[in-house]
Amino acid sequence: MGILKDRFKAKADQMAAEIKDLLKEHGSKEIGTVQLSQVYQGMRGITGLVSETSLLDAQEGIRFRGYSIPELREKLPKAPGGTEPLPEGLFYLMLIGELPTEEDVQHVTATLQRRSHVPNHVFHTIDALPLNAHPMTQFVVGVMALQTESQFARKYAAGMNKKDYWEATFDDAMDLIARLPRIAAYVYRRRYKFGDHIQPNGLLDWSGNFAHMLGFEDPKFQELMRLYMTIHADHEGGNVSAHTTHLVGSALSDPYLSFAAGMNGLAGPLHGLANQEVVKWIFEMQEQLQTDAPSKEQIKEYVEKTLSQGKSSSGIWSRGTA
Numbered sequence: 508m509g510i511l512k513d514r515f516k517a518k519a520d521q522m523a524a525e526i527k528d529l530l531k532e533h534g535s536k537e538i539g540t541v542q543l544s545q546v547y548q549g550m551r552g553i554t555g556l557v558s559e560t561s562l563l564d565a566q567e568g569i570r571f572r573g574y575s576i577p578e579l580r581e582k583l584p585k586a587p588g589g590t591e592p593l594p595e596g597l598f599y600l601m602l603i604g605e606l607p608t609e610e611d612v613q614h615v616t617a618t619l620q621r622r623s624h625v626p627n628h629v630f631h632t633i634d635a636l637p638l639n640a641h642p643m644t645q646f647v648v649g650v651m652a653l654q655t656e657s658q659f660a661r662k663y664a665a666g667m668n669k670k671d672y673w674e675a676t677f678d679d680a681m682d683l684i685a686r687l688p689r690i691a692a693y694v695y696r697r698r699y700k701f702g703d704h705i706q707p708n709g710l711l712d713w714s715g716n717f718a719h720m721l722g723f724e725d726p727k728f729q730e731l732m733r734l735y736m737t738i739h740a741d742h743e744g745g746n747v748s749a750h751t752t753h754l755v756g757s758a759l760s761d762p763y764l765s766f767a768a769g770m771n772g773l774a775g776p777l778h779g780l781a782n783q784e785v786v787k788w789i790f791e792m793q794e795q796l797q798t799d800a801p802s803k804e805q806i807k808e809y810v811e812k813t814l815s816q817g818k819s820s821s822g823i824w825s826r827g828t829a
Contacts, residue, residue, distance in 0.1 A: 510614055512677055514603050558744030560601040572600050576738050584612040586712055594714055594736040616712050622685035629653050642694050643774040647767050649690040654763035679762040692720035748773040
């Protein structure tokens with residue numbers, strides 16, 4: 508099946524047995540109470556799922572499989588001559604639960620390279636949208652167009668056995684991860700670079716190739732992209748987009764449909780669109796302060812001014828949760 512898939516299956520089988528034993532022994536144990544206000548106000552504080560890949564702590568920040576970001580920057584393999592971790596390494600850690608070797612990461616990179624082809628009809632579908640369509644709209648439409656390649660959907664229609672659901676889902680997820688940078692870069696170049704698209708470089712790692720397709724060849728930017736993709740790879744399981752993906756997937760919708768649904772949640776101003784709002788806020792701050800490089804004291808005063816004017820919202824200062 509492939510090294511990565513074999514290792515994942517072994518870990519999944521082990522975990523399934525542990526969960527079976529846990530439920531057998533403690534299945535009737537109550538783990539919390541639910542108040543009426545929680546039900547009516549967005550399920551805040553209600554335990555709804557178990558997420559083991561990452562944990563967001565208010566004081567320590569995010570940890571992936573128990574490792575902090577500084578620890579990951581030190582321990583995860585890096586690109587030749589690079590100083591930042593490769594996201595492929597973090598993906599391996601989250602999937603398998605163990606720190607990868609250089610060889611493990613090279614295998615993930617090679618696997619994603621082999622799976623990265625995007626059919627032409629996906630680009631034609633995106634091109635049918637007006638140029639002023641929001642990038643997230645174009646991105647989600649591209650993902651939906653890519654759903655024609657779903658192995659899960661095809662095998663399910665042919666009468667796939669339940670015990671094989673995981674394998675088709677795994678393949679779809681790997682294909683999707685491999686192809687997303689191509690679609691995202693295509694949308695970016697279409698919207699902001701007059702449709703001057705850049706072909707992928709199959710010799711680069713996942714993030715390096717994404718930076719290349721965006722149009723940035725500076726090695727420092729490639730390193731920045733590797734770090735950015737690593738630290739944004741997971742955000743617990745209860746945020747809007749991840750929760751939506753789980754929810755839609757529970758109906759046996761394939762990973763393409765599930766991911767597209769999650770991205771529609773991410774596009775909301777109380778979740779991922781908050782990043783866009785923050786950028787707008789920074790530009791407004793620079794304009795009002797009449798400097799591109801404000802001091803820490805200027806930033807502090809401007810933040811306090813924003814708060815005092817009642818302009819803050821969870822859409823600007825935080826990421827939404829389910």
